[in-house]
Amino acid sequence: MPPGERLVRKVSATRAFARIAPHVIPGLDRALHRLTRGKVLLSTRMLPGVVLTATGAVSGRPRRTPLACLPQEDGSWIVVGSNFGRPGHPAWTGNLLKHPEAEVSWRGRDVPVRARLLTGGERALAWRAALAFWPPYAAYQARVAREIRLFRLERR
Template identity: 35%
Template sequence: MPEAKIAPNLPDWMLQHVHRYLSSGGTEGHMYTVTPEGYPEMTVPALLLTTKGRKSGEKYLFPLFYGRTGDSYIIVASKGGAPEHPGWYRNILADPMVEVQVGTEHLQARARTATGEERARLWQEALKFWPPYADYEKKTEREIPVVVLDPVR
């Protein structure tokens, strides 16, 4: 299986985060400390998501904040409240099989978009690990997808 490329056009802070995560084998970078505008400093859990590019077919790696629900992980396709969905989300709509690294653990997962009551509940969980999602929601007309990564064993 070909090695994943770091997603193109990531901001510098994300690139540095990914490099630290990868170079340490996941012992560093799985918790990210940041001070978002208008918020106090916070430490947020981070994973690495690898998707298959919907156009290129190549594997791309994205650093994302996450939460847990049961044995699964939750991630949010916010793109900072941009009007369009992030590329990684469009990739998983085309192919929901993904690779995930959480700390030193590597796993295969199937991504799915939460809907209805599950989405409402998981959105509230996401606001706990990354409160700025509430600001992103106000900036955009789209419903920001909450994605569940169910491990494939």
């Protein structure tokens, strides 16, 4: 584990982080992503990430959300709707449920994807992988009554 990662994991599992991070990190990531034409996300210094562009469930407008992701060997990505351990599902998960056709910016390239909500054994397997990838997800799940949504984003 790189120096500092243990501290980042510990801090990111706290309630204080859950209150502050959603108001700071996504905005910084979106701005940096725009400035670097999709090549850099601040959060990818610790975790792989994509910028998801999904159609708003209510507005019908494109919504861009920087997300940590688990790249898969088959070229798909697993994304976790943790919402930093806050009570409600993040809006982007509702957007994908209503409009599964989306796009991700991955390493400076735009990739059309179709989102699929994971359930049952497939979800359980992906959840174990997510916990191994980023242990603070366990703290997020422990704080909320809802089941954290997991999606597989498959290339179209």
